[in-house]
Amino acid sequence: MSEFKQTFNSSLGKKLIMALTGLFLCTFLIVHLAGNLQLFSNDNGYSFNVYANFLTHFPPIEVVAYILYASILIHAIYAIILTTGNRKARPVNYAAKPQSPSSWSSQNMGLLGSILFLFIVIHMGDFWYKYKFTHSVGFKEYRTNLVTGERTVSDFTPEKPEFEHSLSYNGDTEIVRVKDLHTSVANSFSQWWYVVIYVIAMVALSYHLLHGFQSAFRTFGWVHRKYKPIINFIGTWLFAVIIPLGFAAMPIVYFIMSLKK
Template sequence: MKWSQFFNTTIGKKLLVGATGLFLCSFVIVHLAGNLSLLKDDGGEAFNTYAAFMGHNGFIQFLAWGLKIVILLHAIVAIQLTIRNQKARPVKYAVRPGNKTSSWFSRQMAIMGSILFIFLVIHLQNFWWAMHYGDIGKVSYGAVTEVGNLYEVVYFAFQQPWLVILYVIGMIALSFHLIHGFKSACQTFGLNHKKYNGILHFIGVWFFGILIPVAFAAIPVIIYFKQI
């Protein structure tokens, strides 16, 4: 069987969703580490330096375009799997099987994925687009080359309560998405085993599902209350 044929099968698509999902899990860790510098009381030096490096380093930019492709691939294949599953069961159950056949998280993935997509579009428009194509101010730190003051853009944006609320809702959706997604990826790649299911559960639920989304959500909330 050719690779193109394999990835058109349900198993192949699940492997693609799992692989791209695990890659995106690693991305959110790096992204959070950089975003936490927004909370440093240094006038934005750490964050603006980080943003300038991420925005102009050739290798990072290459990875960034790869990331965009991975996000699109992950979303498209996940949608294809959802449609395929619905077509395979055209008549709905008279009584929903509930937790006997699927978790509550898995049954909410389409909704949470849609919320995440809306959040991502607004996030990119507010910050990524502003950084690369917007007319933002410049700032210099000692001998460092003049860089865009994205720190100021972020702090201005998070003066708006609706945007802060949107980010919190987006991170709730991310939490549900990561909890189910990490578990599903482990199942897809056969990583489940009674010897280390405990650590996988901890990583999937407490680290990716709770710690990371809470930390992301805390950033706009803290910034908002620092300014009022």
């Protein structure tokens, strides 16, 4: 047990923890983006609201969510520990900067991580916390004719404050009553300053993942020349380009739509 503790208290052990939590968070980003793409469904928020309700009421996903929160905190804490340790090991800057091939993103992971952590706090406070623990989020009622597929939507006010959601049927009509997170998202994305913060965070995410994804595999020692181009390709195009662009597109599109109203 002492050897186990010694391993994870070492510099390499801390980097392994960073790599493991980082790759878990990368996996989450793929799932989160896929779910949030429901915002582009032209159905008055039905798909996104049902998706949000599923995330917050399906027990296995709720368990994974708490693992996610722990991973974010552990990743941030160990990043601080490693950064502080590196500075103590070299308290005086070089008189001349060494000519190394390190990228801008690798040299500024602390700054990028700080921007992302601040964004996560703002993002979760504005959406997750309000959705889970306050009554500031309204409700929608969706009535779908199961024969024709026609759907109508209206505001809904529950009789009891503890009401969360319901699914019922009236003949051929499906009635879904659910919290309206979609409207909250649309309202936030209609504010230019929120969109700017979101886009800046996605730029930071892009640079953070550009170095972090590949760095995780180097920490594990998975740097075989046969697989390195594949890792670099995935790290660059999927995590540093497609995922940040996908997330950034949401507030931009909603902001443009709000200007047209």
